[in-house]
Amino acid sequence: MNDQSTPVLPAGTSPRGFALYVGLDEASAAADGVSLNIIVEALRRTIAELSPRAETYATVALAPQSAGGRDIDVVRLALKEPGAVARAKQSSPNRDTNIGVTVDISRKRVEIDGENAALTYKEFELLQYLVLREGRTIERTELVDALWQAGDDGAPGERTIDVHVRRLRSKLARYEDIVRTVRGIGYRFDRHADVTIRYGAGAPSPDRF
Numbered sequence: 001m002n003d004q005s006t007p008v009l010p011a012g013t014s015p016r017g018f019a020l021y022v023g024l025d026e027a028s029a030a031a032d033g034v035s036l037n038i039i040v041e042a043l044r045r046t047i048a049e050l051s052p053r054a055e056t057y058a059t060v061a062l063a064p065q066s067a068g069g070r071d072i073d074v075v076r077l078a079l080k081e082p083g084a085v086a087r088a089k090q091s092s093p094n095r096d097t098n099i100g101v102t103v104d105i106s107r108k109r110v111e112i113d114g115e116n117a118a119l120t121y122k123e124f125e126l127l128q129y130l131v132l133r134e135g136r137t138i139e140r141t142e143l144v145d146a147l148w149q150a151g152d153d154g155a156p157g158e159r160t161i162d163v164h165v166r167r168l169r170s171k172l173a174r175y176e177d178i179v180r181t182v183r184g185i186g187y188r189f190d191r192h193a194d195v196t197i198r199y200g201a202g203a204p205s206p207d208r209f
Contacts, residue, residue: 023072100194
């Protein structure tokens with residue numbers, strides 16, 4: 001007799017983990033006396049206590065301030081949860097698929113609203129480095145060490161890296177906020193509803209923290 005509580009899985013598949021979507025903005029969290037970081041760390045500690053072998057990865061869902069609807073629905077769509085994406089396509093079948101940013105890692109190119117963004121090689125390398133470490137704050141020193149050779153006369157200092165980031169942002173135009181400044185530390189790329197990442201064959205894999 002089958003256990004009615006056990007879902008039927010597609011053939012050839014097995015559970016490898018789960019995703020828990022949390023709809024909560026910073027203001028609401030602050031009103032409860034916490035922050036998103038505090039909640040994430042509390043969840044990680046709980047999971048570690050329940051199952052020390054479990055690996056966790058957390059990312060912040062960003063959406064336009066004008067995005068309406070429930071926070072949880074906005075989060076699911078921003079993180080491209082299949083059910084939410086399917087419902088969004090059904091509700092707006094004529095939506096222009098060229099709107100947004102496409103970062104093509106394998107072809108080393110970026111498109112803004114369907115048009116090629118004229119990024120220099122180093123600007124793309126900078127964006128790629130952040131994208132592949134989605135959700136992680138990267139210190140300025142790490143960016144310099146990773147993207148410039150030691151002793152390179154053209155290597156920027158910890159502060160002049162800000163100039164390179166400003167140039168990158170200017171070319172991202174109205175999507176410049178996908179590269180976020182973490183005051184006093186460095187920069188971070190967070191998943192955004194308007195951003196599509198294409199890895200392709202041979203492309204470097206994203207880091208998971």
